[in-house]
Amino acid sequence: MGSKERRERQRAETRQKILDAAREMFVRHGYEATTMRAIARRIEYTPTAIYHHFRSKDALLYELCDADFRALADGFRAAARVEDPVERLDRIGAAYVDFALTHPMHYQLLFMTRRPPLDELDGAAGRGDPGERAYAFLRQACAEAIAAGRFRPEYGDADEVAQMLWAGMHGIVSLQVTKQQEEWIEWRDARRTAARIREVMSRGLARGPTS
Amino acid sequence: MGSKERRERQRAETRQKILDAAREMFVRHGYEATTMRAIARRIEYTPTAIYHHFRSKDALLYELCDADFRALADGFRAAARVEDPVERLDRIGAAYVDFALTHPMHYQLLFMTRRPPLDELDGAAGRGDPGERAYAFLRQACAEAIAAGRFRPEYGDADEVAQMLWAGMHGIVSLQVTKQQEEWIEWRDARRTAARIREVMSRGLARGPTS
DNA sequence: TCAACTATCTTAACGTTGTTAGGCCAACGG
């Protein structure tokens, strides 16, 4: 009597095909430019079929974001093991930029839109906003660096320092996401520029001899 | 025989009403969420009437962006008079942040939404994009600072340095615009944080004794 | 003065979008 399980497996398979096609098309052409009909055509179904697996186009995007958000969490997890708080801040920034450039579409949704209306998303609700935990993680590293006396005394506010560093990383990736197509800018490689921003800010914040 | 002029004036008036309504609605609800029909209803015209003044919805957006860029350019003009390139960079950053916080909606329209490429805007072509000139202005100050030997030798790429500084300023204001309502973050005053970012980056970039 | 013209705005429609209602059909449970 494994037929029920086979049905379930086939359903999950179709669902995954939808997710795969949607991810590739969202990333390649953008969210707005990707139509439900095009996704359906790609996997050789009718648009209506998608609605038997996902409530709406937005729900489809949110599901993809949830799945790919683990990449950021993983990146942070590796950084968490670094004991030195200043070096950890550098790792956090690198992981953040890497996530943003690897998943620009999801980054745009998470950090560049005013308020995604995910209020009634029953899927994985309950726990706090992943962005909230990410900020707390960054702030913690700043607080440790301050407590260890690694920064100049005027930079003693963990929130302020966290916001400064976040701004630097968010600035470079969000500018590239929105303005990369402008031909009047000779964009430098974002990862390299981000690394130099961290380097410069780290030196500017540091107490003692310029490292 | 001033009737011709009156007609022209009335046409310009209608055109301006369209622009005003569109700006307010783009800014309040976003570009995609604002429909041509809604703009028309607001000014008590038919949607078609708008097309007698603007070629498309994109053209409408572009016109608004052009006007806003000019306002930003005015803010830069004061900074242009500062001879010392490093101090000028600080003034440019302050003017940029001031513009963004004074006209947050305009800023969002200009720097936080991906502008669709308008292929052939022959209307007032020839002169460069105002955003292009703004970036060139920033880049020029960076180049002068580099040429004057004010920065460490590894920071010799004017484009890279310009993008670093731009990222810092854009990051802090764009984060505040999108995430200000999030309750899990204790936002510091953006002008102050921006000033500290400039301070930190300036010190991190500078050659010689820490100033 | 009156016909011709032009500018401005309207009505009606086209094609496309996300989404939904209702039905068809194979596969399952009793």
Place this chain on the structure above:
DNA sequence: CCGTTGGCCTAACAACGTTAAGATAGTTGA
């Protein structure tokens, strides 16, 4: 064997940006 269910389809909805064609003024030339 028959009723129910799950998975997908056809057809359609309202709303979108945009366009074609026409109405109604005001202006202009003879």
